[in-house]
Amino acid sequence: MIAFLLKRTANAAFVxxxxxxxxxxxxxxxGDPVEMMxxxxxxxxxxxxxxxxxGLNDSFVTQYTRFVSNAAQGNFGISYRNQQDVMVLIKERxxxxxxxxxxxTVISLVVGIPAGVITAVYRESRLANMLQLGSIVGVxxxxxxxxxxxxxxxxxxxxxxxxxxxxxxxxxxxxSTGLLTPSGRAALVLPAISLSTFQVTLVMxxxxxxxxxxxxxxxxxxxxxxxxxxxxxxxxxxxxxxLMPVITLTGMQIGNLIAFALVTETVFQWPGMGMLFIxxxxxxxxxxxxxxxxxxxxxxxxxxxxxxITYAWVDPRLRDDTARAGGRNG
Amino acid sequence: xxxxxxxxxxxxxxxxxxxxxxxxxxxWGANRDIGSLDPYSYGxxxxxxxxxxxxxGLVRYNKDLKIEPALAESWEILDxxxxxxFHLRHGVTFHNGNPFTAxxxxxxxxxxxxxxxxxxxxxxxxxxSKAVDDYTVDITLNGTYPLLLNDLTNIHxxxxxxxxxxxxxxxxxxxxxxxxxxxxHANGTGPFIVESRQPDAKTVFxxxxxWWDEPQHNLDRIELTPVNSAATxxxxxxxxxxxxxxxxPVQDLPRLAAAPNVEVLxxxxxxxxxxxxxxxxxxxxxxxxxxxxxxVREALYKAIDLDLIQQKVMRGKSRIAGATVAPPIPGYVxxxxxxxxxDPEASKVLLAQAGVPEGLEFEFNCLSDGLxxxxxxxxxxxxxxxxxxxxxxxxxxPRAVQSPKRTNGKTDVYTLGWATLPLLDSYSPLLQIxxxxxxxxxxxxxxxxxxxxxxxxxxxxxxxxxLDARLALQTKALEMVKDEMIMIPLHQQPMAWxxxxxxxxxxxxxxxxxxxxxxxxxSGS
Numbered sequence: 001m002i003a004f005l006l007k008r009t010a011n012a013a014f015v016x017x018x019x020x021x022x023x024x025x026x027x028x029x030x031g032d033p034v035e036m037m038x039x040x041x042x043x044x045x046x047x048x049x050x051x052x053x054x055g056l057n058d059s060f061v062t063q064y065t066r067f068v069s070n071a072a073q074g075n076f077g078i079s080y081r082n083q084q085d086v087m088v089l090i091k092e093r094x095x096x097x098x099x100x101x102x103x104x105t106v107i108s109l110v111v112g113i114p115a116g117v118i119t120a121v122y123r124e125s126r127l128a129n130m131l132q133l134g135s136i137v138g139v140x141x142x143x144x145x146x147x148x149x150x151x152x153x154x155x156x157x158x159x160x161x162x163x164x165x166x167x168x169x170x171x172x173x174x175x176s177t178g179l180l181t182p183s184g185r186a187a188l189v190l191p192a193i194s195l196s197t198f199q200v201t202l203v204m205x206x207x208x209x210x211x212x213x214x215x216x217x218x219x220x221x222x223x224x225x226x227x228x229x230x231x232x233x234x235x236x237x238x239x240x241x242x243l244m245p246v247i248t249l250t251g252m253q254i255g256n257l258i259a260f261a262l263v264t265e266t267v268f269q270w271p272g273m274g275m276l277f278i279x280x281x282x283x284x285x286x287x288x289x290x291x292x293x294x295x296x297x298x299x300x301x302x303x304x305x306x307x308x309i310t311y312a313w314v315d316p317r318l319r320d321d322t323a324r325a326g327g328r329n330g
Numbered sequence: 331x332x333x334x335x336x337x338x339x340x341x342x343x344x345x346x347x348x349x350x351x352x353x354x355x356x357x358w359g360a361n362r363d364i365g366s367l368d369p370y371s372y373g374x375x376x377x378x379x380x381x382x383x384x385x386x387g388l389v390r391y392n393k394d395l396k397i398e399p400a401l402a403e404s405w406e407i408l409d410x411x412x413x414x415x416f417h418l419r420h421g422v423t424f425h426n427g428n429p430f431t432a433x434x435x436x437x438x439x440x441x442x443x444x445x446x447x448x449x450x451x452x453x454x455x456x457x458x459s460k461a462v463d464d465y466t467v468d469i470t471l472n473g474t475y476p477l478l479l480n481d482l483t484n485i486h487x488x489x490x491x492x493x494x495x496x497x498x499x500x501x502x503x504x505x506x507x508x509x510x511x512x513x514x515h516a517n518g519t520g521p522f523i524v525e526s527r528q529p530d531a532k533t534v535f536x537x538x539x540x541w542w543d544e545p546q547h548n549l550d551r552i553e554l555t556p557v558n559s560a561a562t563x564x565x566x567x568x569x570x571x572x573x574x575x576x577x578x579p580v581q582d583l584p585r586l587a588a589a590p591n592v593e594v595l596x597x598x599x600x601x602x603x604x605x606x607x608x609x610x611x612x613x614x615x616x617x618x619x620x621x622x623x624x625x626v627r628e629a630l631y632k633a634i635d636l637d638l639i640q641q642k643v644m645r646g647k648s649r650i651a652g653a654t655v656a657p658p659i660p661g662y663v664x665x666x667x668x669x670x671x672x673d674p675e676a677s678k679v680l681l682a683q684a685g686v687p688e689g690l691e692f693e694f695n696c697l698s699d700g701l702x703x704x705x706x707x708x709x710x711x712x713x714x715x716x717x718x719x720x721x722x723x724x725x726x727x728p729r730a731v732q733s734p735k736r737t738n739g740k741t742d743v744y745t746l747g748w749a750t751l752p753l754l755d756s757y758s759p760l761l762q763i764x765x766x767x768x769x770x771x772x773x774x775x776x777x778x779x780x781x782x783x784x785x786x787x788x789x790x791x792x793x794x795x796x797l798d799a800r801l802a803l804q805t806k807a808l809e810m811v812k813d814e815m816i817m818i819p820l821h822q823q824p825m826a827w828x829x830x831x832x833x834x835x836x837x838x839x840x841x842x843x844x845x846x847x848x849x850x851x852x853s854g855s
Contacts, residue, residue, distance in 0.1 A: 031730030035737070037504075039373030041762065042453035043770050044737075050448065055503030077506075081365045081372060082529060083502040083513045089529070151565045163556050163565045166531060269557045271531040277531065278558070280362070282699070284730040 001312075002051060006307055007291035011111060012301045017068065019297040023290055032056075033080050033284040053114045054080075067166065067290060076291035086291045090273060096166055097265070097272035100256045101257040104193040108199035113239070113246070115200070121234050123308060131204070143260070147267035149195040162187050164269035178181025191268040195261055203213050206249060211240035217241075252307065255300040354851040356833065358844070359563050359572030363530050363556035363718060368512040369486050369504040370409075370441055373448040378484055379843040380554065383535060385424075385486030388435065389414055390593055391480050393837060393848060395658065397479050397753055401430065401487055401519060402467075403523060408723065411474045418465040422542045424489040425516075425523045432461035437490035437499065438748035439469070443829040445501040451482055452752065454770045474793040476800055480753040493519045509786035519845040521545060528554060529583050547847050560577040567592055576844045578828040580645065580702060591831050596650045598658045599825040600840045603701055603709070604763075604819040605630075608742045609779040613692050620686045621742070628670070629680035630743075633718045634711055635672045640821060643707045645822035654748070654759055656810055658840060660803035661756025666812055677718045686720075694722040695731050696742040702823040704745060736776045744776060751841060756804045760788045764811050778814075784810050786811070 023046035027150055034051045042216025045246040055066070070077065076086035115135075119128040155163035167183030214220060215238055223233045225293025269275070272290060364377040369385060370623045378749045402416040439459045442449050455475040460468050473480065489587035493499045493512070502510035516524040519542070522535035537545070537553040555572065557563040560579040568589055578586055578594060607621040607630075609734035620626045636650050653666035687733075694715075696708035705726050712722045725732075725741065735741045749760040765771040765781040765788050784807055791803040811817070827844070830838050834848035 019819055029731070031728065031732075032734040033730070035733035036730055037372055038448045039375070040775070041454060041770070042373065042448065043451060043773055044767075045769070046448075046451060047737075049445070050505075053446075055501075055505070078502075078504060078509055078780045080504055083366050083368065083371050083504060083510060085509055092529075101636070148561050148565075155569045155571070156565050159569055163569055163571055164562050165555060225620060267559050267562060269530075269555070269559065269562060271528065275558075277528055282728070282730070 005309065008305050012305045013220065015301050016294065016297060020071070020290070023293045024060065026065065027284075027286055028060075030281065030284050030286075030289070033286060034126060036283050037080055044118055047242065061217055063140045066280055071294060073291075076294075077287040079280070079288050081279070081288075082283045082285075086287045089276060089288065090295060091174060091292055092176070093271060093276050094274045095177060096270060097258055097261050097274060100188065100191055100195060100261055100264070100270060100272060101176060102252060103188055104199060104257060105254065107192055107196040108203050109246075109250065112203025113199075113207050116204040116242075117211055119204065119207045120211030135201040136251060137202055138197045141197065143194055143197060143262075144263050144267050145267065146197050147191070147264055150190045150194055151267075161190050162313070163190075166271055172204035191270050193263040193266050194267070195257065201245060202253070206246055207239075207242055210245060211238060214241050225232045248307065252303060253301050255296075258299060259296050333688060337848075338341065342388065350362075351367060351423060354548055354853075355551045356574055356846060356849060356851060357572045358552055358554045358846070359557045359566055359575045360554060360562065361556070361560070362558060364533065364554070366502075366529075367516040367524060368502060368510060370447050370449050371504070371510065371513065373451075380533075381486060381516070381518075382484075382520065382843075383552070383846060384516050384520045384523040384524055385488070386520045387485050387487065388418075388482045390441055390844075391485055391754070394416050395839065395841065401435075405479075405715065408468070411795070412471045414469045414471070415462070417466045417467065418467065418722075419542060420465060421803040422519050423540060424492065424519055425538060426489065426492060428489050428490075428517075430487070430493050431464045431518055432467045433464075434463050434487055434490045435467045437493060438485065438488045441488065441493070441501055442485055444500055446505070447501040449501075451770065452484055453821075455481075470549075473789065474795055476792070476795050476797070477753055477755060477757055480755055481669070483648060484752040486513070486518065489517050491611050521547070542710070545847065546850075548850050548853070552846055553785045567828055567830065570832075573830045573832045574827070574836060574844075574849075576842070578826040580647070580824065580826065583826055586755075586828050589745050593829050593831070594834075595827040595829065595836060595838045596647065596824050597825050597838045597840060598647075598656075598822045599842055600659065600701075600751075600754075601701070601747045601823050602651050602654055602656055603707075603820040603823055604654060604746045604748060605820065606744050606746055606777050608739070608816070609777045610739060613742050614740060615691060615693075617691070618648050619742075620684060620690065622694075624683050625680045625684045626686060627818070629677040629684070629686075629718065630715060631815055631818045632670055632673045632680070632712050632818070633677040634818065635714060636669060636820065637672070639707050639710055643710055644824060645705055646823065647826075648821040651819040651821050652812070654764075654817065655750060655756045656840070659750050659754065659756050661692075661760075661801050661808060663805050666668050666805070666808055670771065674718050675713075678786075681718060681720075683702045686795060690744040691721045691723060694724050695732055695736060695744040696724065697732055697745065699728045699776075700749045701745065702825075707820070708745065739776070739778060746775075746776075746817070747775065749769075749841060754841065756808060757788075759789060764788070764807070764816060779816055781810070781814065781816075796801060835844040 034047050038047055055063060078085050079089060080091060083197045115131050119131050122128050154161045165187055166178050167187035168181040169178045169184055170180045178188055201294060220233060220238055223237055262277055265272045265274040266278055276288060277292045285296060348696055349586060364380045365372040365374050369378045369381045386400050388400060389397050390400040392398045399612055401419055401422060403415045403419045405414055407414055418432060424430060436459050440492055443453050443456050455471040457470045457472050464467055496511035498510055498512045502513055521538055521541045523538050525534040525536045527533040533554040537550055563575055566581045567575055570591065583594055586592045607627055608619055609622055610619055613619050640648050640650050652668045653660050694712055696704055698705055712724045715722050736744055748759050748763060761771050763774045764784060766785050767775050787803055787807040791800050794800040794803060825842050827838055834852045837848045840846060
């Protein structure tokens with residue numbers, strides 16, 4: 001088991017290094033930060049000097065090594081545009097993104113699971129057909145379109161909910177939360193719905209498929225034969241056995257949601273990490289882009305590694321496989 | 331963190347106060363956020379514009395964009411012609427209560443001209459400054475230079491004691507990787523005080539009750555919220571969540587104008603859109619460069635249907651330009667503002683006479699995040715040029731990607747928008763675009779041309795202290811630019827702001843900078 005753990009951790013570290021390398025390769029195509037930093041009257045000599053001071057003239061290998069060794073100590077430098085410590089910037093934005101993702105996940109479960117059960121149990125009913133149709137819309141509409149439609153309906157026409165921003169926030173230690181104020185909660189509704197549309201349909205379809213499978217199982221038939229009420233059979237016995245993959249999927253999808261929240265954040269001007277990243281791209285703010293990519297990939301790698309380790313712990317066969325064949329790659 | 335706590339406390343205080351008395355709160359939805367609270371650490375004109383509400387210069391632009399006294403009451407040029415003496419205003423205090431004195435001016439000029447300041451170029455002629463007494467400052471320049479006042483409109487004055495106390499005498503050096511106090515805090519003399527700031531979410535300003543000038547505005551608070559997405563900005567305006575935006579998207583103007591609670595403020599920007607040519611020996615593909623010949627540039631000029639672009643691409647809202655500067659800019663004369671007219675047949679003849687091969691390929695470099703409808707007018711122009719037998723290769727990408735190509739001569743034909751900021755004088759394009767590359771001059775001479783005679787005119791203007799004589803020289807230089815067709819002027823682009831009915835008065839400035847100390851809200855809103 002210890003060998004397995006070491007191996008997984010080494011794998012994770014390798015993935016992180018590779019992400020950093022890729023990031024640095026990509027940055028070369030983002031353009032020149034110095035052109036964005038100086039004012040119009042700066043001379044060519046001023047520009048060259050600034051480039052030199054930022055270390056942009058160093059070779060690729062030197063820049064990469066410097067970044068990795070600094071990052072390993074948790075030092076990502078300061079933002080070109082905001083002149084703020086990058087870790088502080090990200091730490092300030094993380095709660096906003098995390099709360100958005102959390103609420104979107106809750107919505108996806110609360111809506112997706114019952115919808116999945118209904119479409120599986122009452123396959124031919126009108127409600128099930130409508131839900132199925134809705135799920136196709138949910139899968140195919142890009143989330144920024146959903147966002148704009150929601151704004152149009154609930155902010156412009158009805159005037160119920162704010163179109164942008166996070167409302168008032170309260171601080172709990174370094175964590176700023178919008179969940180404790182009325183305006184914060186109101187501001188959260190539209191972005192969370194917009195972010196969760198895809199997730200809702202994903203959960204619903206997964207639950208439906210699993211339910212269809214489970215409803216054919218012997219124990220369901222026995223339960224029915226024994227005269228257990230249909231409701232109890234469906235919602236307790238069958239559903240429970242469907243939830244394992246749903247939980248795994250939800251856990252893994254959190255990484256995805258954090259990464260894809262940037263579209264929703266842009267539409268709703270949500271002051272989260274995605275917004276920060278988009279701004280950084282516009283201004284070629286390399287320290288912020290690098291740190292964001294590292295942190296998001298760290299979340300991905302950490303989630304996957306945890307899942308792998310849990311699987312291995314639950315099922316020793318996986319562990320043996322790993323020892324022999326190198327294991328599955330998250 | 332501290333800022334946010336402050337914000338919470340004051341928010342609570344204000345919600346209590348709000349119950350008693352209605353406040354005039356202007357909710358400003360901008361298309362982007364300011365970089366930081368330090369105007370000297372990132373060369374960004376929007377940040378400087380916003381922070382101008384907090385910090386002031388020795389002089390400022392008035393409502394007609396003419397220079398008037400601000401923190402300096404008067405000035406004169408001393409006998410050596412290179413030293414300017416400024417007499418400072420008495421009784422001005424910074425937001426923290428410190429008095430404004432000559433030492434503050436010297437410290438601020440030292441800060442902005444430091445080697446680590448990206449704004450160093452904003453004071454091109456500055457050599458040194460010294461305090462003569464508490465209310466007199468001498469600024470020494472590197473030669474006779476007429477535009478110091480124009481430069482000083484954008485040089486914000488900091489409080490020296492405050493900078494010393496917080497170790498902020500030098501601008502934040504990004505290369506060194508340490509933060510600066512002025513990034514998070516501001517202490518100016520201006521009409522508004524920064525109350526709180528959450529980057530990318532909200533920056534709140536409150537009116538300065540101790541401002542030295544008689545306020546023309548009736549605002550109590552300004553809440554600056556960046557709303558990057560154009561659709562969201564429009565929605566927020568329609569729903570009244572913001573009361574002002576300085577970037578109303580062109581495609582949504584009819585919709586906004588039709589809304590009962592919104593008023594659209596339209597005008598023509600000072601920014602003139604130009605097309606530049608390469609003057610190097612070869613094009614980027616290694617072929618000989620035909621654009622060095624004036625007749626070829628003329629052919630390309632005559633092939634552009636300016637009216638069509640104005641009507642279709644710019645939806646009738648731009649102003650066709652013949653001169654390289656807009657009419658309000660000193661140095662402009664009507665005689666400059668003529669266009670040769672659309673004549674593709676003449677273009678073909680000119681190209682044939684110049685021996686330009688059929689199907690000549692060249693790069694045409696445009697920005698996707700630059701001028702108003704830039705991508706569209708570039709496409710239109712590219713197709714107009716292909717109709718006279720050329721093969722322009724359109725290259726559209728964001729500014730950050732295109733800038734290195736442009737400055738390093740890695741492209742051929744390109745677009746450039748020039749508003750003459752911050753000088754608001756035709757000396758600005760002459761020096762920075764049309765002069766040969768030489769230190770501070772010709773930084774935007776991306777085509778690499780050199781007209782010694784033109785340089786002489788510009789240099790003479792740059793050291794001529796008499797206004798009329800200087801403008802005559804500049805007009806002559808602009809004529810030369812026009813005759814040689816060094817660049818093709820297209821149009822002055824449209825600008826649009828929008829306000830809700832809560833806003834009673836919002837003067838629109840052709841340099842596209844909001845100056846909210848002139849804004850008034852309808853009372854009781």
